[in-house]
Amino acid sequence: MKRTIPVIITFVVGMLVIISEFVPHKPFGSIAGTLENWFLIIAGFAIILGVLSLLRMSGHKINSKAPNWQYYLAGIISFSVMVLVGVLWGMRESRGIFGDGENLFNWLGAKPFDYLFNNFFIHLSATMFSLLAFYIASAAYRAFIIRSFESNLLMITAVIIMLGRTSLGNIMTGWLPQNMQFLHLPRIADYIMIYPNSAAQRAIMISAALGVIGSSLRIILGIERSYLGGGN
Amino acid sequence: MAEIMTTIGVWIGVFLTFSIFSFLYRDNPFYRFAEQVFVGLSAAYGFIYIIYNVLIPNLFTPVLSDMSQNWLLIIPGILGILMLVRIYPPAEWISRYPLAVVIGTSAGISLMFYLKSDFMNQIAATMINPFAIPSASAISGSFLIILGTICGVYFFYFSKKQEGLFAIPSKIGIWFLMISFGASFGYTVMARISLLIGRIEFLLRDWLHIIK
Amino acid sequence: MSYINTHVRWERMTLFGILFLAVMIPLILPIGWRTDVSPHVQMVYDLVDKTPPGSAILISFDYEPSTMPELKPMAMSLVDHAWQKGHKVIAVALWPMGVQMANDVFSELTASPSEISSDEIPDVQTTDVKEKDESDEMMTPAVSANSIRRYSSKRYGIDYVNLGFKSGAMVTIKAMGRNIRETFPTDTFGTPIDSLPIMDNIVHLRDLAYIISLSAGDPGLKQWIMVAHDNFKVKVSGGTTAVSAPGFLPYINNRNQLRGLMGGLKGAAEYEKLMGTFGPASIKMDSQSIAHVIILVFIAIGNVRSFRRRRKQRQARDKE
Numbered sequence: 001m002k003r004t005i006p007v008i009i010t011f012v013v014g015m016l017v018i019i020s021e022f023v024p025h026k027p028f029g030s031i032a033g034t035l036e037n038w039f040l041i042i043a044g045f046a047i048i049l050g051v052l053s054l055l056r057m058s059g060h061k062i063n064s065k066a067p068n069w070q071y072y073l074a075g076i077i078s079f080s081v082m083v084l085v086g087v088l089w090g091m092r093e094s095r096g097i098f099g100d101g102e103n104l105f106n107w108l109g110a111k112p113f114d115y116l117f118n119n120f121f122i123h124l125s126a127t128m129f130s131l132l133a134f135y136i137a138s139a140a141y142r143a144f145i146i147r148s149f150e151s152n153l154l155m156i157t158a159v160i161i162m163l164g165r166t167s168l169g170n171i172m173t174g175w176l177p178q179n180m181q182f183l184h185l186p187r188i189a190d191y192i193m194i195y196p197n198s199a200a201q202r203a204i205m206i207s208a209a210l211g212v213i214g215s216s217l218r219i220i221l222g223i224e225r226s227y228l229g230g231g232n
Numbered sequence: 233m234a235e236i237m238t239t240i241g242v243w244i245g246v247f248l249t250f251s252i253f254s255f256l257y258r259d260n261p262f263y264r265f266a267e268q269v270f271v272g273l274s275a276a277y278g279f280i281y282i283i284y285n286v287l288i289p290n291l292f293t294p295v296l297s298d299m300s301q302n303w304l305l306i307i308p309g310i311l312g313i314l315m316l317v318r319i320y321p322p323a324e325w326i327s328r329y330p331l332a333v334v335i336g337t338s339a340g341i342s343l344m345f346y347l348k349s350d351f352m353n354q355i356a357a358t359m360i361n362p363f364a365i366p367s368a369s370a371i372s373g374s375f376l377i378i379l380g381t382i383c384g385v386y387f388f389y390f391s392k393k394q395e396g397l398f399a400i401p402s403k404i405g406i407w408f409l410m411i412s413f414g415a416s417f418g419y420t421v422m423a424r425i426s427l428l429i430g431r432i433e434f435l436l437r438d439w440l441h442i443i444k
Numbered sequence: 445m446s447y448i449n450t451h452v453r454w455e456r457m458t459l460f461g462i463l464f465l466a467v468m469i470p471l472i473l474p475i476g477w478r479t480d481v482s483p484h485v486q487m488v489y490d491l492v493d494k495t496p497p498g499s500a501i502l503i504s505f506d507y508e509p510s511t512m513p514e515l516k517p518m519a520m521s522l523v524d525h526a527w528q529k530g531h532k533v534i535a536v537a538l539w540p541m542g543v544q545m546a547n548d549v550f551s552e553l554t555a556s557p558s559e560i561s562s563d564e565i566p567d568v569q570t571t572d573v574k575e576k577d578e579s580d581e582m583m584t585p586a587v588s589a590n591s592i593r594r595y596s597s598k599r600y601g602i603d604y605v606n607l608g609f610k611s612g613a614m615v616t617i618k619a620m621g622r623n624i625r626e627t628f629p630t631d632t633f634g635t636p637i638d639s640l641p642i643m644d645n646i647v648h649l650r651d652l653a654y655i656i657s658l659s660a661g662d663p664g665l666k667q668w669i670m671v672a673h674d675n676f677k678v679k680v681s682g683g684t685t686a687v688s689a690p691g692f693l694p695y696i697n698n699r700n701q702l703r704g705l706m707g708g709l710k711g712a713a714e715y716e717k718l719m720g721t722f723g724p725a726s727i728k729m730d731s732q733s734i735a736h737v738i739i740l741v742f743i744a745i746g747n748v749r750s751f752r753r754r755r756k757q758r759q760a761r762d763k764e
Contacts, residue, residue, distance in 0.1 A: 002325040002328065003328070005329070005332075006328040006329055006331065006332035007332070009329060009332035009333060009336060010332040010335055010336040010339070011336070012336070013332070013333055013336030013337055013340065014336040014337070014339050014340040014343075015340070016340070017336070017337055017340030017341055017344070018340045018343065018344060021344045033619070033622055033623075033626075034304070035333070035337055036337070036612075036615050036618055036619040036622070037290070037305075037308070037619060037626065037627075038305075038307065038308035038311070038333065039333070039334060039337045039338075039612050039615045040286060040290055040610055040611060040612045040615065040616060040619065040627070041286065041287070041290055041291050041305070041308040041309065041312055042308050042311050042312050042315060042330050042333060042334050043286075043334060043611040043612045043615075044282045044286035044287050044290075044291075044312065044611045045287075045311075045312030045313070045315045045316060045330075046315060046334065046611075047278055047279075047282050047611060048279060048282060048316065049315055049316055049318055049319065050275075050278075051275045051276075051278060051279045052316065052319050053319060054271070054275050055275075056319055068264060071261075071264045071265055071267070071268040072268060074265055074268045074269055074272070075268035075269065075271050075272035076272060077272070078268070078269045078272030078273050078276070079272035079273070079275050079276045079279075080272075080276075081276075082272070082273050082276035082277065082280070083276045083279055083280060086276065086280035087280070090284075091280065091284070092544075092547060093284070093543065093547070093606075093608070093632040093633045093634075094284045094632075094633065094634060095634075106233070106234065107233050107234065107237065108234065108237045109234030109235070109237055109238050113280070114544075115237070115241065116273065117273075117277065117544065118241065119240075119241030119242070119244050119245055120244065120245075120248065120269065120273055121270070121273045121274070121277065121509065122245070122509040122512075123244075123245035123246075123248045123249050123434070124248050124252065124266060124269065124270035124273065125270065125274075125508060125509040125510040126427065126430060126431055126434075126509050126510050126512065126513070127248065127249045127252040127253065127431055128252055128267075128270060128510065129427050129510040129511070130424075130427040130428040130430065130431040131252065131253070131255065131256065132424045132427065133424040133425050133427060133428035133463065133467075133735075134256055134428075134459075134460045134463060135424075136420065136421055136424045136739070137459055137460070137463045137738070137739055137742055138456055138459055138460075140421070140739050140742050140743045140746065141459055141742040141743070141745065141746040142746060143746075144417075144743050144746060144747075145746065145747055145750045146747055150406060150407065150410045151410075153407055153410040153411055153414065154410045154411070154413050154414040154417070155414065155743070156414065157410070157411045157413075157414025157415055157418070158414040158415070158417045158418045158421075159418075159740060160418075161414065161415050161417075161418030161419065162418040162421060162422070162736045162739065162740060163736065163737075163740070165418065165419070165422060165710050166422075166710065166729065166732055166733035166736050167477030167478060167479055167729050167730070167732075167733045168477070168733040168734075168736065168737060170477070170478060170479070170480050171477060182369065186480045186482070190482050190483065191369060191373065192411065192415060193415060193690065193693060194373060194483070194693065194696075195372075195373035195374075195376045195377055195380075196376050196380055196408055196411045196412070197411060197412045197415045197690055197693060198377060198380075198693045198694050198696075199376055199377045199378075199379070199380025199381045199384060199408055199412075200380055200384050200405075200408040200409045200411060200412030201412055201690060201691050201693060201694050202354050202357075202358065202377075202380075202381045202384070202694035203380065203381050203383075203384020203385045203387070203388070203405065203408070203409075204384065204388075204409075204412075204691075205350050205354055205691075205694055206350065206351055206354050206355065206381070206385055207384075207385060207388040208350065209346045209347070209349075209350035209351040209354075210351065212342055212343070212346045212350075213343055213346055213347055213351070216339040216340070216342045216343035216346075217343060219335060219336075219339040220336065220339050220340065220343070227331060227335050228328050228331070229324065229328070256456075256457070256460055257453075257457065277540060277541065278540050281540040281541075281543065281609055282540070282611065285540070285543065285608045285609040285610065285632060286609070286610060286611055288634075289608075289628075289629050289630045289634070290610075290629065293629070293630075294629065337615060338614075338615070341614050341615060341618065342614070345614065345670040345671060345674065345675070346670070348670070348674050348675070349669060349670040349674045349701065350670075353674060353697075353699050353701060354694060354697075356699060357694070357697035357698055357699050357701075360698060412690065415690050416687075416690045416691075419686040419687060419689055419690055419707065419708065420686065420687050421736065421739055422686040422708050422709065422710065422732065422736070423514065423685050423686035423687040423708055425467065425731075425732055425735040425736070425739075426513050426514045426685075426686065426708060426709040426728065426732065427510065427511070427513055427514070428463075428464075428467055428735075429467055429471070429513060429709070429728045429731045429732065429735075430512065430513025430728075432464070432467050432468050432471060432731075433471060433513075433728070436468065436471055436472065442472055443471055443472060
C-alpha cells in the first residue's frame with residue numbers, strides 16, 4: 001500500500017494530464033486545471049522541504065561537532081536572521097507582522113530584509129559565480145590541448161567564436177573589401193552558430209527529448225519508481 | 233544615518249567579495265564563513281518568497297476569505313504538509329502521496345511538451361527546402377543543417393554497433409558535435425568573463441569610485 | 445614535491461592576476477570599440493519595434509544576482525524599448541529572486557530626475573551617441589555609463605506591473621495560458637489583480653502581444669517556448685546567459701518557435717547599439733574583448749608547452 005497507491009496516483013494523474021491535452025473539454029480540462037493549481041501549492045511546500053532538509057543537515061553537523069561545525073552555525077544564524085526580519089517587517093513588496101518598519105527603513109535606507117539582500121546576498125552570489133572566470137582561464141591553459149582532428153575542430157571553432165563575438169573580431173577583419181566580406185570574423189562566427197552549431201544542438205535536443213519521453217512514460221506506467229525512495 | 237548604513241553596506245559587500253576571492257589562493261576561514269552565510273541567506277530568501285508569493289495569495293487568502301468557494305484548496309494544503317513529513321524518516325512514506333501527484337503532473341506535462349517542441353517541431357524544422365533563400369551561405373547552411381542533424385542523431389543511436397560503412401555518418405556527426413562544443417566553449421568563456429567584469433565594476437565604481 | 449606545488453600555485457596566481465588586470469584596465473581606461481549587430485538580436489529588436497502601441501507584453505525575469513551582469517542590461521534595454529513604443533509591461537518571475545530583479549529594473553527606469561545625477565540624464569547623450577556611431581570606427585566613450593532613458597511618468601498598475609513569483613515552472617506557464625488571473629490572484633505587493641487597470645482584458649497568455657524571457661537556466665526560456673509558443677501560439681523571444689545561448693539556436697527556425705535571441709553580454713551590447721545607447725553592456729565589451737585575447741594566449745602557451753613536452757618525451761624514447 002505504501003508503494004502501490006502512490007504508483008497508482010502517478011498513473012492516474014499523468015494520464016489525466018495527457019488526456020486533457022487531446023480532450024480539453026469537461027471534465028478533463030477542468031480536472032487538469034485544478035491539478036495545475038494544486039501543483040503550484042505543493043511545489044511551494046517542496047521548496048520549504050528543501051529548506052528544512054538543509055537546516056536538519058546543518059543542525060546535525062553542529063550537534064555532532066563535525067569538522068567546521070562553526071561555519072554551519074553561521075549559516076543557520078544568517079538563515080534565521082533573514083527569515084525573522086522578513087516575517088516581522090516584510091520586504092519591499094509586502095508588509096510583515098510588525099508592519100513596514102518605517103523607523104528601521106529610515107535608519108537603514110531599506111527594509112532589513114532588502115538590506116541583507118542588497119548588501120550581503122547579491123555580492124556573495126555574484127562573486128561565487130565570478131570565480132569561474134579564473135578557473136576557466138586556468139583550465140584553458142592546462143587542459144585545452146590539441147591532440148586529434150576532432151579537438152582541432154573544437155579549438156578552431158572556439159577561437160573563431162571568441163574573436164568573432166567580441167569587438168576585436170570586427171577590428172581584425174573589418175578592413176576586408178566588400179567581395180571578401182564572407183571572411184569577416186563576426187560573419188563567420190554567426191554562420192557557425194546559425195548552421196553547424198544549430199544542427200548539432202538540434203541532434204542533441206531530439207535525442208534528449210526521446211530520453212525525456214521515455215523516462216516520463218516509464219514513470220507514468222510505474223516501471224520507474226526511484227522517486228518513491230527506498231525502504232517501506 | 234541611511235547614508236552611513238549604505239556606505240557600511242558597500243564595505244560589507246567588499247569584505248564578502250574578497251572573502252570569496254580569497255579561495256583562489258587557498259581554502260580559508262573567511263571563504264568558508266562567506267560560503268555558509270550565502271547558503272543560509274539563499275535558503276531564507278526562497279523560504280520567505282514562497283510564503284509571500286505562493287502560499288499566501290494562492291492558498292491561505294482564498295481559503296480564509298471565502299471557504300465555501302475555495303474549500304477544495306484545503307486538499308493541496310494538506311498534501312503539502314504531508315510532503316514536509318519527509319523530513320522525519322520513520323514517517324517518510326507518507327510524503328509519497330503528494331510526491332506522486334507532483335511527479336505524475338510533471339511527467340505528463342513533460343511528455344507532451346517535449347514530444348511537441350523538442351521532437352516533432354525540431355524534425356519538421358529540419359525538413360526545409362535548402363534552395364528557398366537564393367544565397368550561397370543560406371543554401372550551404374541549409375545543407376549543413378540537414379546533414380548535421382541527421383548525422384548527429386545517428387551518432388546517438390546505440391542499438392546497433394557502428395562499424396564499417398555504418399560508422400561514416402557517426403563520424404560526420406562527431407565533427408558537427410565538436411564544432412558545437414567549440415562554440416559552447418567560446419560562449420562559456422564569454423559568460424564567465426562577464427560575471428567577473430560585473431564584480432570588478434562594483435569594486436571600481438561603488439567602492440573605489442574610480443569609474444562612474 | 446612541495447617545490448612543484450608552490451611552482452604550480454604561483455603559476456596559477458600569475459594567470460589569475462593577468463586576467464584580473466586584463467578585465468580591470470579597460471574598465472578604467474575604456475577603448476570604445478564598436479559592436480556589430482547579429483541577425484538574432486535584430487529579430488528581437490524588430491519584434492518589439494513592430495508591435496503596435498498600447499499592446500500588453502510580458503517579460504519573465506528568470507534570473508538571479510549571479511547573472512545580473514549579463515541579463516540586467518538586456519532587461520533595461522528591453523523595458524526602455526517597450527516603453528518607447530508605448531507597450532504595457534507585465535513582469536513575472538519563475539525564479540524567486542526574479543521578483544527583486546524586476547523591481548530593480550523598474551525602479552531604475554522610473555527614477556525621477558532628482559534621484560539621478562545630472563550626468564546620467566539620458567536624452568541628449570543618446571542623440572550624441574547615435575551620430576557618432578554612424579561616422580566613426582570607434583565610439584567616443586565620453587558618455588555616462590547610464591545613458592538609458594528614464595520614465596518618471598510611468599505609473600505602476602497602469603503602464604507596468606510586477607505580478608511576482610510562482611513555483612511550478614512549466615505547470616505555471618500552462619496555468620497562465622488557461623487563466624493568468626487564477627495563477628496570479630494578486631501582484632507581488634498583494635494588490636488584487638482585478639484592481640490593476642493594466643490587467644483589464646488580460647485573461648490568457650493569448651491576450652499578450654509577445655513574451656520575452658530573460659533566462660539564466662531552468663526554468664526559463666525553454667519552458668516559455670514549449671508552452672507559450674508551441675501550445676498557446678504566443679510569440680516568444682528571449683535573452684539568455686552566454687552559456688545557454690548555443691542550445692537555444694535550434695528554436696530559431698521556420699516554425700518561429702523563438703523569434704530571436706540575445707546571448708550574453710554581447711547580445712545586450714548589440715541591443716543597446718540598436719537602441720542608440722551606450723549603456724552598461726557596451727561599456728563592458730572592451731574588457732570582454734581583451735579578456736578573450738588573454739584566454740586565447742593562455743591556450744596557445746599551454747599548447748606550445750604540451751607540444752614541447754611531448755617532443756622531449758618522444759626524443760627520450762627514441763634514444764632508448
